[in-house]
Amino acid sequence: MESLEQIKARAEAAVPGAKIDIVANPGPSQQSSLLIDNEHAVAVAKLLRDDPALRFDFCSNVTGVDWLDRTVKKTVKVKKVVDGVEKDVDETTEEKLPGYLEAVYHFYSMTHKHGPVIIRMRTADRADGARLSSLTPIYRSAEFQEREIFDLYGVRFDGHPDLRRILMWDEFVDYPMRKDYREPDDYEYEPTPHDDVLEKAKQHYSPRPQLDGAENITAQQQ
Amino acid sequence: MSATIQTLEPAAEQPTRLPPQMTSRLDGELLEVSMGPQHPSTHGVFRMNVALEGEIVRKLKPVFGYLHRNHEKIGENTSYLGSMPYTDRLDYFCSMTNNWAYALSVEKLAGIEVPERAEYLRVILAELTRLQNHASLLGFLLSDMGAWGTPLMYAFREREKILDLFESLSGSRMMCDYMRFGGCRVDAGVDWMKLAKKIVDFFPRFLDEFENLIVENEILIARTQEVGKLSAELAINAGITGPMLRACGVNYDIRKVDGYGFYPRFKFRVPLGEHGDTYDRLMMRVLEMRESIGILKQAFEQIPAGPVMNPKVKIRAFRPPVGEAYGRIEGPKGELGFYLISDGGTNPYRYRVRPPSFINLTVLEDLCLGHTVADVMVILGSVDIVMGEVDR
Amino acid sequence: MIGTGILKGMAVTARNFVGSYFEKDRLITVQYPEERTPLAENYRNFPFLIYDTDDAEAGLRCVACKICEKECPPQCIYIIKSEDKKPDYMGKPQFYPAVFDIDISVCMSCQICVEVCPFEAIKMDKVFELSRRERFDALLQRKRELSKSNTYYHSICPTEAAEVDAKLAEAAAKKKPTPPPAAGSAPAAEPTPAPVI
Ligand code: SF4
Ligand code: SF4
Numbered sequence: 001m002e003s004l005e006q007i008k009a010r011a012e013a014a015v016p017g018a019k020i021d022i023v024a025n026p027g028p029s030q031q032s033s034l035l036i037d038n039e040h041a042v043a044v045a046k047l048l049r050d051d052p053a054l055r056f057d058f059c060s061n062v063t064g065v066d067w068l069d070r071t072v073k074k075t076v077k078v079k080k081v082v083d084g085v086e087k088d089v090d091e092t093t094e095e096k097l098p099g100y101l102e103a104v105y106h107f108y109s110m111t112h113k114h115g116p117v118i119i120r121m122r123t124a125d126r127a128d129g130a131r132l133s134s135l136t137p138i139y140r141s142a143e144f145q146e147r148e149i150f151d152l153y154g155v156r157f158d159g160h161p162d163l164r165r166i167l168m169w170d171e172f173v174d175y176p177m178r179k180d181y182r183e184p185d186d187y188e189y190e191p192t193p194h195d196d197v198l199e200k201a202k203q204h205y206s207p208r209p210q211l212d213g214a215e216n217i218t219a220q221q222q
Numbered sequence: 223m224s225a226t227i228q229t230l231e232p233a234a235e236q237p238t239r240l241p242p243q244m245t246s247r248l249d250g251e252l253l254e255v256s257m258g259p260q261h262p263s264t265h266g267v268f269r270m271n272v273a274l275e276g277e278i279v280r281k282l283k284p285v286f287g288y289l290h291r292n293h294e295k296i297g298e299n300t301s302y303l304g305s306m307p308y309t310d311r312l313d314y315f316c317s318m319t320n321n322w323a324y325a326l327s328v329e330k331l332a333g334i335e336v337p338e339r340a341e342y343l344r345v346i347l348a349e350l351t352r353l354q355n356h357a358s359l360l361g362f363l364l365s366d367m368g369a370w371g372t373p374l375m376y377a378f379r380e381r382e383k384i385l386d387l388f389e390s391l392s393g394s395r396m397m398c399d400y401m402r403f404g405g406c407r408v409d410a411g412v413d414w415m416k417l418a419k420k421i422v423d424f425f426p427r428f429l430d431e432f433e434n435l436i437v438e439n440e441i442l443i444a445r446t447q448e449v450g451k452l453s454a455e456l457a458i459n460a461g462i463t464g465p466m467l468r469a470c471g472v473n474y475d476i477r478k479v480d481g482y483g484f485y486p487r488f489k490f491r492v493p494l495g496e497h498g499d500t501y502d503r504l505m506m507r508v509l510e511m512r513e514s515i516g517i518l519k520q521a522f523e524q525i526p527a528g529p530v531m532n533p534k535v536k537i538r539a540f541r542p543p544v545g546e547a548y549g550r551i552e553g554p555k556g557e558l559g560f561y562l563i564s565d566g567g568t569n570p571y572r573y574r575v576r577p578p579s580f581i582n583l584t585v586l587e588d589l590c591l592g593h594t595v596a597d598v599m600v601i602l603g604s605v606d607i608v609m610g611e612v613d614r
Numbered sequence: 615m616i617g618t619g620i621l622k623g624m625a626v627t628a629r630n631f632v633g634s635y636f637e638k639d640r641l642i643t644v645q646y647p648e649e650r651t652p653l654a655e656n657y658r659n660f661p662f663l664i665y666d667t668d669d670a671e672a673g674l675r676c677v678a679c680k681i682c683e684k685e686c687p688p689q690c691i692y693i694i695k696s697e698d699k700k701p702d703y704m705g706k707p708q709f710y711p712a713v714f715d716i717d718i719s720v721c722m723s724c725q726i727c728v729e730v731c732p733f734e735a736i737k738m739d740k741v742f743e744l745s746r747r748e749r750f751d752a753l754l755q756r757k758r759e760l761s762k763s764n765t766y767y768h769s770i771c772p773t774e775a776a777e778v779d780a781k782l783a784e785a786a787a788k789k790k791p792t793p794p795p796a797a798g799s800a801p802a803a804e805p806t807p808a809p810v811i
Contacts, residue, residue, distance in 0.1 A: 027545015027564065028333030057458050058474075061548060061559050061576040104561070106548055110458050110472060113479045116548060141461020144584055152294075167287040167613060176292055304687035307724035372627060379642055390654035393738065399724050407729075408656065424639065435626045438619030538685060538730050 001114035004032055007054065014051070015043040023120060033104070033118035038133055041121050042159070045138045048107060048117065056107035056117055059135070062145035064153035066126070066179045069099040099126045101155050105135065105142070123155060126178075134160035152177035252280055255595070259288045263366045263599040266609030270586075270598070277594045282587045286580075289613035297573030302328055302403070302540045305573065310397040312575060313611040315355045318347040318388070319553045321401035326482060327549030327560035328403040332542035335532055340405035341484045342525040346418065347400065348483075348551070349514040349521070350388070353425060354381040355554035355606075356465075356507040357432075363504060363603040364436065367445050373435060380428045383421050390414060404535030415522065422518045429511055437505070446501035450589040450601035453498060460584045464556025465510060466605060469495035469502040476552035483551075487524070488517045503604040541568055555579045555606050575614060579607040655771055658725050658738035660718050663760045670761040672700065675735035678711040682727035682736060690720035691727065716760060718744065719753040734778050740770050 002010070008020045011034075018040035025032045036044050048056040072095045080089045101123045108115030123130035134157035136142045146157045147166040154175035157163055165172065174181055258269035267288035273281035293312065297305045309324045310317035322344050329336060336344075361377030385395040391410055392400035400407055410418075436442050452462070454470040467474055475492045477485040493509035495502030542564045550559035556578025563572035582605050589601045634641040644651055665673035678695040694713035701707055727736050739762070746752035768775040 025545050027331055027543050027547060029330040029545060029547035031547060059461055060463075060550070060557060061561055061574070063561055063572070063574040063576075065563065065572045106559075106561070110474045113474070118548070139461065140456070140459045140584055141581055143460075144580060152292075167290040167292075169287065177295055300687050301685065303726060304685065307687055307722055307726065311722075376630065379640070382642055383639070386654075390656055393654075393656045393658035393725065394723065397723065399726075431626050431629070435623045439623050440616055440619050443619070538681070 001109075001112070001117075002053065004034065004117070007048075007117060008034060010051065010054070011044050011047055014047050015040050018044055020044070031116065031118060033120050035120050035122065038121055038123075038131075041119075041133050042135065042138060044119070045105075045135045048119075049138055054117075055109045055111040056115065058108045058110045058115075059105055059139035059141045060108050060116070061104075061106040062135075062142045062149065063104050064149035064155060064177065065102040065104060066153060066177065067099050067102060068126075068179050069097065071096050100124065101126055101130050101153055103132055103146075103149055103155060128154060129156060130154065131156045131158055133158045134163075136160050151175075154178065251275070257595075257598070259285075264602065265362065265607055266612075268602075268607065268609055268612065270602075272590075272595070272598065274595065277596075279590045279593055279595065279598060282590050282598070284583055284586055286613055289609045291614070293575060293614040294573050297575075298570055301568050302542070302570065303537055305570070306402065307397065307399040309575075310399055311610055312577065312614065313553070313555065313558075313579070313608045314396055315358065315608055316351045316554050317396055317398045318344075318351040318400060319551060319558060321398065322348055322483075323549060323551045323553065323558045324560050325401045325403045326551060327547055327562050328542065330549045331545060331547035331562050331564055332403070332540075334404045334535055336405055337529050337532060338484075338526055339409070339528040340530040340532075342521055343406050343410060343530060344401065345483050345485065345488070346518060346521045346525070347388075347391075349518045350384050350418070350422075352514045352554045353511055353518075354384040356511050357381050357428075359603075359606050360432065360436070360504065360507055363600070364442075366599045366603040367442065369442075373432070376428070376432065376435070380425065383424075387414070387418055387421060390417070402531065402535070402537060403540070404532035406530045409530045415525075418518075419522050422515055422522070425515055426512070429508065429515075433508060437508075443501065445597075445600055446504060446604075447499055448497075449500045449593060449597050450503075450604065451497060451499045452585060452589060456585060456588060457498070461581050462556070462585060463578050463582070464553070464606075465506040466503055466556065466582055468492065469506045470498035471496055476550060476557055480550070482549075488520050490514075490517050500600055500604045539568055541566060546572075550576065553578055555608070555611070556582055575611075577611045577614060579605065580612045580614075583607060583612065653740050655773060657740055659723055659742045660721055660739050660744070660755075661716060661725075661727055661736050661760070662739040662762045663714065663736055663757070664734070664764055664767055665761050666764050668763065670758070670763075673763075674710055674761060675733050676711050676714065677708040677733055677735070678714075679709075679733070681730050681732065685730045686721075686727055687724060688720050688722055690717040691715070692717070711757060714757040714760060716755050717753065718755055734782060737767055737771070737774075 004022055008022060011020055012018055019037040021035040023033045023035050048054050074093050074095060075090050076093070077088050078091045079086055081087075103121045105119050106116045107119070121132045123132055132155050134142070134146055136146055136157070137159055143160075143162070144166060146160055147163060149155050150157060150160075150163055151165040151167050152175055164170070168176065176183075252273040252275055255272045255274055256269060257272055258264040259267040264270070269285040269288070271281075271283040271285060272279055293308060296308055300308070306321060306324060309320040312320050328334070357377040358374075358381050361374035364373040365371065388398055388400075389395045391408065391414055392398040452466070452470050454472050457467050457470045458472060462470075463474070463476075471494050473492055473494055476482070477490075478492060490513045493506055493513065495506055544564055544566045546561070546563040548559055548561045550557050552558075557576065558578055559576035561572070561574040561576065562570045565571040586602065586605065589605075590598050593601070630640055664675050665671075666675065667673040678693055680693050680695070683689075683691040683693050692713065692715040693711050696710045696712045699707040700710050723738070725738055728738055744753075764775070764779075767778075
């Protein structure tokens with residue numbers, strides 16, 4: 001298989017204007033990925049699929065990832081002149097990175113039996129109407145998986161033929177896989193003796209002490 | 223099954239004209255039927271919205287989610303170790319291969335070595351899982367076709383012997399929770415190996431009988447040949463994996479391609495189909511079982527002594543380095559993958575399951591169009607789904 | 615000729631039918647509950663707490679370290695640590711669980727609590743006939759129901775229990791020159807009976 005740099009160069013040559021970055025993977029798995037801009041994703045995916053040297057004809061896994069807003073502290077050593085003497089001083093800068101939603105695709109080639117090549121697309125922000133372009137016209141296997149990302153993360157895929165909720169019911173409002181999702185206080189629960197769900201649910205229903213006896217336990221202890 | 227409207231006009235000139243929105247326009251051309259979710263032949267709580275013209279399927283939309291419990295969210299809120307028993311509950315027929323796929327991904331994520339004996343044990347257990355999964359699938363498929371009971375009971379009888387093996391090794395028949403990243407939880411003793419060998423040696427007798435029972439059966443041939451044909455191009459494009467893909471003649475077996483575990487050390491062939499119809503999918507399972515028996519016999523010969531657990535791996539408070547990994551294995555139903563992102567903490571930042579039977583359902587509509595309702599059951603049965611994995 | 619395939623299948627059914635009277639592996643079902651198959655030694659169902667000697671309170675090995683509570687994937691263990699300390703089986707003063715509950719309607723028998731417990735205090739039981747008429751209260755097992763003697767452990771998992779005993783004895787020998795009452799060697803009272811249905 002060609003290296004990621006070669007694939008990047010090939011794609012940039014074939015798709016004019018495409019912005020492609022390599023996202024390094026620091027872990028031992030050695031699976032780095034290509035970050036592709038939204039407008040050219042379909043063209044790049046088509047190239048990956050059809051280029052005779054690449055032939056990534058099998059889109060195995062499509063998934064969403066939620067990255068929250070975060071602040072990154074960077075410590076840089078700077079030379080500063082303090083009291084007339086040059087000294088190394090640590091300077092900490094805080095950088096606010098806006099969060100985004102990400103769609104990650106894992107491609108393999110059934111023709112050449114190589115892979116994976118991983119591509120990612122990022123939305124601009126985590127707002128409700130976050131958009132990405134759909135790769136379902138290129139890979140049918142993305143159909144249900146993109147619907148799943150829409151359902152659980154709230155990414156809208158432009159060009160998807162049938163974008164509906166898939167696992168949750170249609171009337172469901174929130175996106176449960178987002179990292180800041182909070183379940184409603186009174187959602188269905190299985191009471192266990194030390195359940196905070198029980199505490200929350202108590203605000204909505206009259207207590208049913210015969211359910212579990214958790215109240216008695218705390219009473220005994222105090 | 224419940225029919226919603228009955229007024230059916232005599233077939234007009236364009237019988238295949240579809241209403242643009244199945245739910246909004248029901249003007250009597252097509253009959254909309256909701257099949258499932260509580261129908262025994264849907265293998266769990268699976269529903270299909272089917273539009274029928276007479277008895278012919280003109281449109282079919284699968285509806286998921288009745289067993290959805292957000293397995294992935296649970297995985298993100300549990301430690302790496304704590305997710306292992308939950309993977310048993312994905313595809314509850316094949317907990318051993320689920321364990322393996324998850325363990326493999328974590329091992330990739332953290333760069334963990336697995337001792338040789340553990341790898342052999344994993345191969346043995348995965349192939350036993352394949353045997354019992356395929357056997358029970360054939361039983362279910364036949365009972366979907368109306369061979370009610372008998373073939374299913376024969377298949378379950380053999381499956382039960384393998385489940386007893388699992389129980390005596392891991393403690394549980396179906397929720398094995400047997401593998402750990404870095405090896406396996408307990409070692410298999412000499413007695414277990416003997417018993418396993420005996421059961422594997424007996425398995426071909428069951429296969430021969432089962433083949434006699436079904437392969438030449440005229441009713442089965444009439445029901446399955448040329449039913450639900452899938453072309454190789456569509457299968458690849460739609461991400462179909464496992465026996466269903468190979469029934470279309472695409473030679474893609476992850477055991478060969480990735481060579482994970484110690485599969486490169488074993489001699490086995492990859493059976494391929496020719497027509498991609500239901501009959502090929504069915505025979506693919508029979509042939510794969512024969513290959514599995516071959517692998518098992520080689521594994522029993524070759525398995526070395528030694529530890530089954532990498533002593534360096536900390537099970538509790540396990541923190542893999544920052545990074546991500548996608549690990550996949552050839553499960554009995556297709557490519558089972560786990561995609562993990564670690565932020566250096568004790569819980570995965572992202573935990574994703576690539577469920578083979580869910581993605582194999584992508585082409586269900588294409589397979590069923592133009593066939594009768596009764597064929598839908600047969601086609602669905604040959605896809606081999608388990609709702610625990612489809613809905614997660 | 616059409617029909618031969620079906621006839622072949624019929625022959626298989628006939629062979630199985632007749633064979634089920636003569637061959638053991640063609641008929642593997644048993645008439646439960648009158649007949650039972652023996653349970654494998656590794657078989658696991660729900661966890662229980664082990665105590666040494668014959669005093670379920672004093673001999674309890676658990677020191678309420680709460681590791682199992684933290685690691686249990688469905689969070690079904692509930693522990694309240696004691697205020698005071700009592701001597702454990704090695705004579706060292708330790709905390710003990712004032713409350714130790716396992717909600718077995720939630721427990722999924724994954725055995726992770728057993729794996730992570732550093733004190734060999736919790737093990738998997740083999741009792742599986744636990745059906746109750748009431749869903750919540752009866753399925754919440756308290757410390758009293760969970761505590762079972764080491765002798766009982768020996769009776770359900772002889773090999774494993776012997777290994778555990780040897781390990782504990784070794785640890786005890788290393789710690790103290792004077793041998794404490796070796797874990798498990800003391801004859802305990804008769805095993806706690808399985809919960810009455
Ligand atoms: S067996 Fe598993 S679920 Fe049950 S108490 Fe132990 S850790 Fe929790
Ligand atoms: S059972 Fe073991 S892990 Fe759990 S609190 Fe007691 S000593 Fe700690």
